[in-house]
Amino acid sequence: MQLSLQALSHRVGAAQHLYPLDLTLQAGAVSVLLGATQAGKTTLMRLMAGLDKPSAGRVLVDGQDVTGLPVRQRNVAMVYQQFINYPSMTVRDNIASPLKLHRTSxxxxxxxxxxxxxxxxxxxxxxxxxxxxxxxxxxxxGQQQRVALARALAKGAPLMLLDEPLVNLDYKLREELREELSQLFASGDATVVYATTEPAEALQLGGYTAVMDAGELLQYGPTAEVYHRPASLRVARAFSDPPMNLLPALGQGQGLRLNSGLVLALGQALPQALQGPLTLGLRAHALRLEGGGAGELALQGRVELAEISGSDTFVHVHCAEGELVAQLSGVHHFELGAALSLYADIAQAYVFDAHGALLLAPQRRGG
Structure with missing residues (x-):
């Protein structure tokens, strides 16, 4: 099923919940709506389902305009954050209910x-x-949410909408169900839209990702491509956990000058128009404790906070260049206020222009 949104927007009174956007979802694939709370994800899903009417624009299904059709006249399955099941019916009857209603496989x-x-x-x-x-x-x-998912799958709808379905489950259950969902959706029998606030969840589900922020659609494409080449600072912030480290810089010749006076050679001349304010981006996992290689950026600072999460340690460091967060593999212990050096390969650097548009991104392995 091909779902296309044309100049779609939604306003409630004076509040603009969704700004005009155009989006054609990849048919038969998983498309993740990624963004913080109030980014517009639920609003967009309700418009897709027909639960709400847009203030302007059209919703097309396989080229047919269904904008005015209510949800009961659309073949859509939905799963919400809450475990919505019929309390007086057994699990078997809950799952069977759409099969009995629609008499379809x-x-x-x-x-x-x-x-x-x-x-x-x-x-x-x-x-x-x-x-x-x-x-x-x-x-x-977790079992109740599995029942809700089974009932949605039983409907056999060509469009399935999942609005943060795992958010109320504990970490272990989320991991288990996320893996199972990836396998269930791999058949390509339905076009799936999955809303989440978690970048890691988008990466694990794969498929395609639409990054949203404050009611705007910022970028849509294959998940890996959007992650590795965020079109703007806003996308980079939304699609990084922890957030991408962003350091102010000045473009000079073939490099960048940071606040501390440190010059980072990029190995290529910047256009004359970019000889000015820029932003250097470094993902937290690109920072390391050991250096010594050619083409490395060395940042000196002091430890402000260290957090151990699972098998990783997140250390917050104050540097002359700016505030940094490093995601280090393994368990590390740091004294607060202790001096610490962090290193990053220049090849892992992102560069954004004064308007936040992406200029340079690390080259992915294999091209």
Whole structure:
């Protein structure tokens, strides 16, 4: 199914919730809506589903204008943050409800299966086959969300919308379900739109990513391409966790001069128009504790904070060039106020112009 949005916008009173945007989703693939809270993700999904009407613009499905059609007249499946199941119905009946209503075969399952066979197959895919005779209230949060996902899949809709479906689950459950969802969506039977605030989730789901901020669509494309070549500072900030380190700089000749006076040679001449204010970007994982290689940037500073998260350590360092966060593999211990040197390969640097547009990005391996 091909979903296209043309000059779509949404306003409530004087508040502009969504600015005019054009977006054609990749058919049969997962498209992630990535952005902070109130970026406009839920508003956009409600317009896609037909739950709300746009203030302007059109929604096209396979070239047909469906802008005025309410949600009940569209073949759309939705999964929300909350575990929305029918409390008085067993898990089996919850999953079977769309199959009985629409009398169609669930997406991704062989045709000709009975409703019970389809329910059994979906329950096995989501590892809830042992709970089919239970009521939702007897299940854990993760199990309830699996039921909601199974019911959405049972509908076999060509468009599936998932609005931060894992946000209320604990870390381990999120990891498990995220991996399972990637496998479920790999069949390409439906066009899937998945909203999240987490860059790591977008990277794990793969597919395509639309980066949103304050009601604006900033960039859309293959997830890896958007991550490695953010079109602007706004995209780079949204698609980095922890946020990309951004240092003010001045373009001079073939390099950048940082606030400390340190000159970073880029190995290529900057256009005359860019001999002025620029921004140097370094992702947190590009910073290291050991240097010594050619073409390295050495930054001297003092430790302000060190946090251990899982198998990584995040150290915040105050430097003359600016504030830095380094993501270091492994568990490290630092004394607050201690002197610390961080190193980065120049080849890992991003450069943005005075208006925030991307000028230079690290070259990806393989081209």
């Amino acid at each position: 669930a997406g991704g399952l062989p045709r000709g299966l009975s409703i019970d066979q389809q329910v059994d197959a979906l329950a096995q895919k989501l590892h809830i086959e042992m709970h089919l005779d239970k009521l939702p209230a007897q299940l854990s949060g």
